[in-house]
Each structure stands twice: as C-alpha cells, then as structure tokens.
Amino acid sequence: MPFCPNCGNQHSENAGFCQYCGQPVASAFKPPFAVPPRSAQEPQFQTPSAPSQFINEPVLVIVPDLQKNNATGARDSYYLVVTPSRSIFVKITPLITQNALRQRQAKTQDQGFFKRWKEQVAGPDYYLAYLQVLTPAGMFAESPESYFIDNMQVRQVSIKYYYREDFPSEWHLGFQTTDGLMTFVTTSGPEKLLASAYPGRVVNQK
Numbered sequence: 001m002p003f004c005p006n007c008g009n010q011h012s013e014n015a016g017f018c019q020y021c022g023q024p025v026a027s028a029f030k031p032p033f034a035v036p037p038r039s040a041q042e043p044q045f046q047t048p049s050a051p052s053q054f055i056n057e058p059v060l061v062i063v064p065d066l067q068k069n070n071a072t073g074a075r076d077s078y079y080l081v082v083t084p085s086r087s088i089f090v091k092i093t094p095l096i097t098q099n100a101l102r103q104r105q106a107k108t109q110d111q112g113f114f115k116r117w118k119e120q121v122a123g124p125d126y127y128l129a130y131l132q133v134l135t136p137a138g139m140f141a142e143s144p145e146s147y148f149i150d151n152m153q154v155r156q157v158s159i160k161y162y163y164r165e166d167f168p169s170e171w172h173l174g175f176q177t178t179d180g181l182m183t184f185v186t187t188s189g190p191e192k193l194l195a196s197a198y199p200g201r202v203v204n205q206k
Contacts, residue, residue, distance in 0.1 A: 057083040057136050061197040064128050066173065066184035078146075078184070079131055081139060082197040087175075088148040090139045092127060099142065100130035153177045157194050160205040 063080035104126040158174040175182040
C-alpha cells in the first residue's frame with residue numbers, strides 16, 4: 001500500500017486524500033471505468049460574482065464525492081449541494097481539506113484512543129461534516145472554482161450502476177440540463193439523495 005507524503009501513514013491505493021491528515025495523494029489505482037473528464041462539449045456554468053447572494057439559502061441535500069478528471073488527468077472531487085433554487089457543485093480545495101481536518105481534530109481530541117482509532121479506520125466523511133456547517137456563501141468563499149446551475153435547468157439525472165468484484169463499485173451520473181450534459185462518477189450510492197433533490201427527474205439505467 002502507498003504512503004502519504006505528508007504524514008507517512010499508509011493509505012488505500014484508490015484514495016484521493018489521506019484519511020489521517022487530509023493531504024491529497026497521488027493514486028496508483030486505475031479504475032476499469034474511467035472517470036469522465038470535463039470536455040469542451042460540456043456546458044460552462046456560473047460562478048457567483050457575489051457569494052453573499054446565497055447567504056440565506058438553506059441546504060436541502062448534499063450528495064458526496066462526485067469525481068471527474070480534469071484537463072491534466074488528475075481527479076477533482078465535488079460535493080453537490082442542493083438548495084431550494086440552485087444546484088451547487090462545490091470543488092474540494094486544499095483550504096476546505098485543511099479546515100475540515102481541523103474541525104474533525106477539534107471534535108475528536110477529547111475522545112478516547114479507541115474511538116479516535118475507530119473513526120480513522122472507518123474513514124468518516126469529514127468533508128460532509130464540514131460542509132454541513134457552512135452556508136453556500138461560505139462554500140464559495142473557500143472554493144472559488146465551484147459553480148452552480150438553477151434547479152429548473154436540470155431536466156433529468158441518469159444513474160448507471162457498475163458492480164466490480166475487486167474494486168469499489170461505481171455509479172455513473174449524467175446531469176442533463178438545458179445547456180448540455182455533465183457527467184460524474186461516485187463510489188457512494190447516490191440514488192436516495194438525488195431522488196430527494198430532483199423528484200421525478202431521476203432515471204436508473206440498466
């Protein structure tokens with residue numbers, strides 16, 4: 001198993017981030033199903049000029065760990081944050097990683113050794129825990145490369161499940177919008193969360 005260059009702990013071969021210190025790690029894992037890159041054909045959506053426009057929007061649903069290859073071939077990770085009006089694709093940045101790790105450390109510092117060890121082994125989603133305490137405006141402030149679309153632009157969300165015996169199974173997602181198609185891959189079953197965010201617009205493909 002490879003080692004984290006920042007803290008020296010071992011991490012799984014398909015990890016995008018070290019579960020101990022949160023440092024992004026280069027993975028030797030190459031999935032049989034490629035994570036779709038952002039292509040020139042994909043629509044370019046909005047980034048807010050004034051993040052404060054989102055400050056009063058409550059968060060309804062957060063769909064974790066949507067992955068996409070960037071132009072260099074490396075993986076970018078996004079969390080889909082759905083408000084009553086918008087779908088916000090929050091890019092996980094080093095600043096979010098750092099702050100999420102600090103929040104987890106502050107939360108667990110008074111816990112006993114075995115409980116801390118259990119959480120480290122289980123790999124809790126501390127990104128999700130951190131985003132749950134931010135406003136959408138705060139998310140944009142820490143991740144300026146994030147972008148959003150209006151919920152009414154989402155015509156359909158397709159989900160296709162790929163079972164893999166030797167590696168984590170994958171769900172391939174397609175967001176068909178009025179401006180084009182966006183594609184992501186996730187290893188976390190997203191069906192219930194997406195159905196809650198986009199009622200009547202989620203289709204499971206076989």
